[in-house]
Amino acid sequence: MGHSNWPEWIYVAVVVALLCYVGAEAWNIENLVEHVPEDAEVIKVTGQQWFWSFEHEDGTKEIGELHLKKDHAYKFEITSKDVNHNFNIHEYVVLLDAVPGQINTVWFSPNEAGEFDIQCREYCGLIHYNMRALLIVEDV
């Protein structure tokens, strides 16, 4: 309004530059993260009210517990039998919705032996708060 506004435009330019940096970096990292290794073993994950079941490539089935080997790549094929769930291993930043009628995939490679929590992160009703499972990573 009648006065010079150049500081504002410099400020906006700085903000836009920062955002470009964040966006480019995110694009880059997501690209790396989504690249599934070819030797990844497929684990079928099924969520249903209110527990998780797993099926290994060799047909072994597990409920509420998942045994995996250290330093080995795994690809999860996640689906649901009833309502939406969300398969989450927080320590390894594995997180994806389990949607009925749809298979979502995400991969990871545990680099530490031990026990980790698997939980449901998408509201799914009465026992959502306790829809948990245990990931056991074994040293081979």
Add this chain to the structure above:
Amino acid sequence: MVLELKKARPVWQIMFSTHHTDVGLMYLIFSILAMFIGGAMAIALRVELFAPGAQLIEDSMSFNRLFTTHGTTMIFLFLLPSASAVGNYLVPIMVRYKDMAYPKLNAIAFWMIPPAAVLVWLGMADFGWYANPPYSVISSPAPAAEMWIFGLKVLGVSSILGSINFVVTILKCKHPDLSIGKVPLLAWSFLSSSIIVLAAMPTFAAALLMLLTDRLGATGFFNPAVGGDPIAYQHLFWFTFHPEVYVLVIPAIGMMYEIIPRFSRRPIFSQGSGIFAFVMLSLVAFASWAHHMYATGMTFTEKTVFMIGTLAAVPASAMHVFNFLATMWNGRIKFATPMMWAVGGIALFFAAGAGGVVNSAMPLDFITHDSYWVVGHFHLFVFGTIAFGTIGFIYYLFPYVTGRMYNEKWGVVHFILVFVGACITFFTQHILGLYGMPRRIYDYPEIDSWIQMNALISVGAMIMLVGMGIFLANLIYSSAKGKPANLHDPFGLGGKYYYPYEQRNPHH
């Protein structure tokens, strides 16, 4: 400028009035009531989460019903009506018209809200405020879900009617001598947010009907068991409700544009950049809805598109912050209660926006998604920014509405308590999210860090509760027994120059 209550009138005269200040008063009282009801629910949730195990709430279903109703109440029954209250009071005055364009429609839009509120409050649905299918179709108990759907339907219609009224009032009824560029930024904020409502709300109206017929078993739009697509609902929902965030935040920024220049005793730094940023925000509001859905199994390209759309909202928001700071720069600032709320709101707005950038970056979203980080993040927006602006504006309007002054000292105490409480609660929630606690859970395992942070969050909530109790007492006591306000300059800022909308209304 006396907006209201020049002399005592019987209640029914206000209730059946269609005058914009009477409707505004009803909006205001209703929204404050809803705020306390929704706040009580939040307190119950925080008491329950104070420690692992059942504290106050017996079973998880009651907890789920409470958080759903808390969210629905705060968004649809507190924030939207409180914005309408401010718009009703000030928009006609700012565009120098005698009333809203359609006074009867205005009253109807208000009176649709209480019945809808009753439906939501009596029903207590349990599916979260987003009602995601297939849970909401096949699993959620009736009749609560149906009551929620009908309640939201009515609220959506009310919101559309109110928006039509604002758009017509501002564009068609403004004084011919007043060019659109000179319309105060508060009125501009209502123009922008109303246009967003008109563009966004019909989508949700359609989704609600589809949800209802799905529940009745007549259709299967969102039910995968009969070939439907649950993700389609999420697209429809967020296409309405991401822009809806802007519908809430834009009027709050407009309120800050009213408060900051008055109490800085300077004109706004740049009216032009304020208008530009409002228009920008209204456009980019529609470019980012699916950033809520990265985890539904979207492709890399989809995620990239919506990340860019989300980041595009940041420069416009940053322009508002710049405008506020540049206005305050070198100003003779008077930190009266409304100014404190506005400045506190801007600080939290900045923090919320920074958190939003983190969420929008694809790989980081997979850490924060559906965790307590998100709860902290959007509370910084809806409470830290929008409710702060609104509460500040309630203080600002108070002398004009009641003709009396609120108690300044208790107003400041209220601000300090709520600001401190909000920082403790919402910033800790961010950290708790990084430690992996999911949202919408009734109970949590005994993990030390989770227990400590949950206790801290609940303490923050209690501090806010004390502050809000003081607010309520201040409002009630001061409207009956407060000092009569000097209506030409209630805040002692000196000089009429700082109240530009105070020019005589030619039609009054």
